[in-house]
Amino acid sequence: MAKVSIGLRGWRFDEEEVFTDEGEFRPLDSVPEETRKRLIRLTYLQEKPCDACYLIHGEAEKRRCNQAEIVYGEPMEEVLLCSEHEADFLYWFREAGGSEAAGTETFRDRFHEWFLDGNRAPEGYGGLDHVDTDPDTLPTPPEPAELNRRLNENYEGERKRIDLRTGEIKTVEDDEEDEPSLGDVDLGREYPTK
């Protein structure tokens, strides 16, 4: 099965799990749960700043941050990076104990702490294994509202709602109030203050 990145490099998806034969995104309820969770999360990570840049510049100088191109880690504990700071992350992960934090709830915090302590990859640290991927050629993830619309194309007489934190799909009773716009949901991507 071919693996593809969507929107950001790093996370890889089985093409057949995510796309139909026609190259359209599959309806979300036919996407396996773990994959769905990442896909939904990705829609929120587009155009977010690189974590490392943000740690350097802070909220006040957010405009000076590079936009993230790469995502590592698990949804909600992911680390976002620009190509400039990817080497620092990879060095932390491979050589400075970062891999021990993989899959834990402190993954992102631990990288941030390491970076804030002034640690960096040595000059010229390489080992990037996908430098030839051009982020501009990656497929763009669908908008959250679009995901929700497509989800409901398959149902009559009931509505489904995506839990954006868990990727779960729930049935909404007809007499319930309309859900707030998915775009308003706070997904809790908190940035630390220095």
Ligand SMILES: [Zn+2]
């Ligand atoms: Zn950066």
